Amino acid sequence: MDLSSSLATPQALRGGSLTGPLAAHAARRRSVQLLLRPRRPTARCSVDAAKQQVQGPPAAVTAEAEAEAAPGKECFGVFCTTYDLKADEKTRSWKKLVNVAVSGAAGMISNHLLFKLASGEVFGQDQPIALKLLGSERSLQALEGVAMELEDSLYPLLREVSIGIDPYVVFEDADWALLIGAKPRGPGVERAALLDINGQIFAEQGKALNAVASRNVKVIVVGNPCNTNALICLKNAPNLQAKNFHALTRLDENRAKCQLALKAGVFYDKVSNMTIWGNHSTTQVPDFLNAKIDGKPVKEVIKDTKWLEEDFTVTVQKRGGVLIQKWGRSSAASTAVSIVDAMRSLVTPTPEGDWFSTGVYTTGNPYGIAEDIVFSMPCRSKGDGDYELVKDVVMDDFLWGRIKKSEVELIAEKRCVAHLTGEGNAFCDLPGDTMLPGEM
Numbered sequence: 456m457d458l459s460s461s462l463a464t465p466q467a468l469r470g471g472s473l474t475g476p477l478a479a480h481a482a483r484r485r486s487v488q489l490l491l492r493p494r495r496p497t498a499r500c501s502v503d504a505a506k507q508q509v510q511g512p513p514a515a516v517t518a519e520a521e522a523e524a525a526p527g528k529e530c531f532g533v534f535c536t537t538y539d540l541k542a543d544e545k546t547r548s549w550k551k552l553v554n555v556a557v558s559g560a561a562g563m564i565s566n567h568l569l570f571k572l573a574s575g576e577v578f579g580q581d582q583p584i585a586l587k588l589l590g591s592e593r594s595l596q597a598l599e600g601v602a603m604e605l606e607d608s609l610y611p612l613l614r615e616v617s618i619g620i621d622p623y624v625v626f627e628d629a630d631w632a633l634l635i636g637a638k639p640r641g642p643g644v645e646r647a648a649l650l651d652i653n654g655q656i657f658a659e660q661g662k663a664l665n666a667v668a669s670r671n672v673k674v675i676v677v678g679n680p681c682n683t684n685a686l687i688c689l690k691n692a693p694n695l696q697a698k699n700f701h702a703l704t705r706l707d708e709n710r711a712k713c714q715l716a717l718k719a720g721v722f723y724d725k726v727s728n729m730t731i732w733g734n735h736s737t738t739q740v741p742d743f744l745n746a747k748i749d750g751k752p753v754k755e756v757i758k759d760t761k762w763l764e765e766d767f768t769v770t771v772q773k774r775g776g777v778l779i780q781k782w783g784r785s786s787a788a789s790t791a792v793s794i795v796d797a798m799r800s801l802v803t804p805t806p807e808g809d810w811f812s813t814g815v816y817t818t819g820n821p822y823g824i825a826e827d828i829v830f831s832m833p834c835r836s837k838g839d840g841d842y843e844l845v846k847d848v849v850m851d852d853f854l855w856g857r858i859k860k861s862e863v864e865l866i867a868e869k870r871c872v873a874h875l876t877g878e879g880n881a882f883c884d885l886p887g888d889t890m891l892p893g894e895m
């Protein structure tokens with residue numbers, strides 16, 4: 456079928472005059488064309504980076520022909536030139552390239568995160584990395600700017616950068632997918648409307664991951680409301696393991712550790728076993744019952760129960776909102792740090808006796824939390840990318856009561872997005888106090 460005539464009209468792509476596979480193909484063609492704009496002619500040493508073997512001498516390949524042949528392998532600028540890592544003494548012992556896809560790649564959080572990833576902070580100094588950046592037509596030019604800054608940073612481990620606007624192209628063979636892009640909640644936007652708008656994004660991206668990502672891809676959803684977006688994403692990716700989908704609550708864990716350290720007058724590294732239970736929202740539950748300071752239960756070190764139950768909990772729940780008031784925008788640098796922490800916790804063995812928090816699929820959980828939602832819970836990892844839930848935590852009525860409130864909120868959010876999870880008609884009756892951490 457010759458699609459070229461309909462491809463020429465951008466409004467045909469945006470306005471929906473093409474439908475189904477035709478529209479999808481046309482959109483992909485357009486994304487490829489957009490991808491080609493920034494490339495400069497380059498003598499190309501053609502290396503299959505995944506196998507890290509030289510495949511042949513430089514060949515003159517037209518960008519268009521190359522895009523047709525391998526639409527998922529688009530590169531940016533200097534990253535179009537790759538080398539045989541096994542031929543170089545310094546890089547011979549490096550691991551196989553890891554593919555990390557990032558959505559919202561031109562946004563504030565990504566602007567910090569991408570440089571941390573490229574520096575080796577997450578995977579170590581022997582792990583070459585390919586960054587696959589997902590934007591939109593709105594952000595494509597900014598994405599080119601991001602790629603240029605990555606070029607100019609001369610990171611030894613950063614071997615490939617590609618940019619695109621089609622998740623089916625960008626997520627191809629992704630080992631990690633960091634889903635950050637989402638519409639921010641503006642004035643007058645109802646929570647239910649936000650759930651629907653962002654839910655559509657995560658439904659589409661779930662389908663794309665299901666179709667083209669590595670079968671073992673680890674997905675971290677950051678875009679809010681991240682727990683329910685993660686649920687939507689995993690429901691749209693039935694061929695991937697639900698266990699591999701996470702909602703980012705590590706920022707909340709870090710905020711809670713900071714507050715406990717401040718109150719106890721110790722440095723942050725003395726605080727361990729910090730669980731955030733529940734939703735990344737103002738119903739989240741920072742667990743001071745199981746957390747430790749210098750190896751001792753928090754309640755033995757901080758005797759002020761009123762502070763723990765009221766001030767500490769509310770401070771952590773609303774930290775994002777206070778920060779927005781100061782900065783005029785939501786946490787970006789500390790969120791990027793917490794994404795790095797979350798990834799590192801999955802690729803590094805958890806220290807003996809400790810754990811970390813992440814929002815994961817509840818089915819089969821040992822705590823009695825409702826099944827089939829994404830809920831933040833305490834986890835440990837052997838460092839293989841996988842994790843297990845920690846079983847030996849204690850509960851009291853205060854902790855359980857708060858956990859139930861966050862559970863009720865997530866079940867209500869799930870009802871609101873039933874149309875996106877394949878579970879029938881949506882019915883939205885969100886509790887009145889449902890808010891993102893950034894909302895006051």
Ligand SMILES: NC(=O)C1=CN([C@@H]2O[C@H](COP(=O)(O)OP(=O)(O)OC[C@H]3O[C@@H](n4cnc5c(N)ncnc54)[C@H](OP(=O)(O)O)[C@@H]3O)[C@@H](O)[C@H]2O)C=CC1
Pocket residue numbers: 559560561562563564565589590591592593594595635636637638639656676677678679681703704705706707735785786787790
């Ligand atoms: N879980 C957590 O702990 C935290 C989560 N967050 C959340 O992370 C997300 C990203 O934050 P941040 O990077 O600061 O945000 P930015 O506004 O800087 O970037 C977000 C990106 O989302 C993309 N996007 C996708 N769909 C839309 C849309 N419909 N309207 C507007 N933009 C859209 C845009 O990129 P493009 O045009 O390329 O699509 C934009 O660049 C937000 O949802 C925020 O609430 C923030 C802090 C903590």
Ligand SMILES: O=C([O-])CC(=O)C(=O)O
Pocket residue numbers: 679706774775776785786891892893894
């Ligand atoms: O509400 C927001 O957009 C910001 C957010 O998640 C946080 O700071 O925890």
